[in-house]
Amino acid sequence: MHVHLYAWIITVVVMIAVLAIDVFIIGRRPHEPSMKEAGLFIGIFVSLAVLFGFGVWAISGARYAGEFFAGWLTEYSLSIDNLFIFVIIMTKLKVPRHLQQFALMVGIILALVMRGIFIAVGAAAIDRFSWVFFLFGAFLLYTAVKLVLDYLKEEDEEAPENPAMRYVKKHFKSTDDFRGTRLTVLQDGHRLITPMLFVIIALGSTDLLFALDSIPAIYGLTQEPYLVFTANVFALMGLRQLYFLIGGLLRRLVYLSIGLSVILAFIGLKLVLHALHEYHVVDFEVPIWLSLTFIIVTLTITTVASLVKSSNEENAKAAEELL
Template sequence: MSNESIFLLSFILFIVFILALDLGLFGKKSETVSMKQAGLMSFFVVALSVCFYFVLIKFGHYLHGIDSIDKLQQVIQKHHHPVKIIPNDLESSIQLYNQNLGLEYLTGYVVEYALSVDNIFVIVLVFTAFGVAPKNYHRVLFWGILGAIVMRFIFIFVGAALIQKFDWIMYVFGAFLVFTGVKMFFDRNSEEKIDTQNHPVVKFANRYFKVHNHFVGNKFFVTIDGVKKMTPLFLVLLIIEGTDLIFAVDSIPAIFSVTKDPYVVFFSNIFAIIGLRSMFFLLAGILDKFRFLKVGLAALLTFIGLKMLFHHYLDDWGFSTTDSLFIIVGILGLSIGLSLAFPEKKKDRKLRFDPENDDNIRH
């Protein structure tokens, strides 16, 4: 087995272990996830994500089986890494390559983790609109994350293959992200709603499958009079999977602006996804306090899109991954800082959501 296969297989086994740990900690000890539990799990996942950065800067060259200057040159050219090889010095060249690989991963992780926040807004709306009991949030999110990992894996490697074959796709991705960023800015104050009766997933399920009208504990399926039926909880899971699919259309092109290496894209995506569940429980009840976060995410997508459109000029100017990381962190930090410094005045809200309360109240 090649070093590349061993590295990837080890990563997948590690993720399986983290998911199993997540399910064991939160699936058996309690029905609901408290803020304290979510905070501890969020810290744990972020810490692991940062630790993986150090793994890459130490062992990243094993990812593509780099064992010679020629092999290193091939990998750098194939994935467009901004690394200059030191002639006749494989060890120093690998060190520079690994440092860049780690930085690309860290930058991509920050981008993906930030964009996941927008996903949380929609998940809150879905849970509230369908009246899902908080004790069932973890089950839906856990299986939703498993589905998201599979979809992201397919999207990432298909996207990488297309970019390798058609360079112009980068410009399509860039234009799409600029459009999405501008649209998000102008739609930032619009009220999003979930129509539970006319949602496409609900209409499709009712047309082609047997659907039970009521929740049955935390079950996705129930057998009634010998007939197996979907429960509304499974419909919610399908809607959340569809939501992640839509968000992947934004987030995956965004990270390709940071790195063209599909493995680095995959690593950063997966760590962001496994952190989404704990981040949901941590932030769901306080998202409305970050009034400028949508503006920050819109600016982030627009910046990334412009970076993809003008990447050739930026490369000539010496614009590096480190510069991207500083700008991305700066945008997010400024939007959060302004939100805390200038909080929105209290007013009556149509929806109040508390992840630790069984009653999600509509006014």
């Protein structure tokens, strides 16, 4: 797939423009989006992603369109799973609802920057070293197993305090309450940080860990940097609106981690097979149509099973309360 420089420029400019408008709106009026507003923006972003995929199909063919859709669905699913952590962070740090949108937007911008760096590094590594596919595959298999083990532990939800948070708390004085969207304030002649800075640090450092999972996963579906980049951008757009739209639904997707572990394990095996093919050990690679079908079927089963279980538990709880 050959992507001209002007296509890259247009894509990046449009992305920056969308983010700039979003940040400008949020900066002037931090608020909790209504269901109508959140649903409208999510519908727009999803429609744009679908139109972009069909555009790739028209220009470059069905293969690359399939790679984009498979990558976008995988990244979108991982992003939804990441919302669980965002919910925990916001709850633990007691972020006011009307300020959560600002924190999420900054976190998403940081995620885009970090993923952009990882995409560039991953592309360079793939071009020079075929064995990197073994590394990516092994990492995804490890992540898949870890997701299952974390699910089986069923521990209380808690956002662990990372080293960056501990360092800032130890070396800097802070205010006890939020001061709008400000990260620092001048008080009694001293510069103090606000709890919002703690939130940004927590989201930013978490985004870094998320990128370690997402980039190898999508490189297992396509080695085209342009498709990797656009799939990540579309997966992150509308994420903060989704946070408010399905905040309650997130907790009902009880099998999402299991579904993602299956998808990551599948992509990990696909990467290992691709590496073996590069070294002429095997003469088979998983076609993109099979990858896309597997991802869609797995996500569908995961969602339906999760909602059925949640519904049964709610009905059982309601029946107990009546007795």
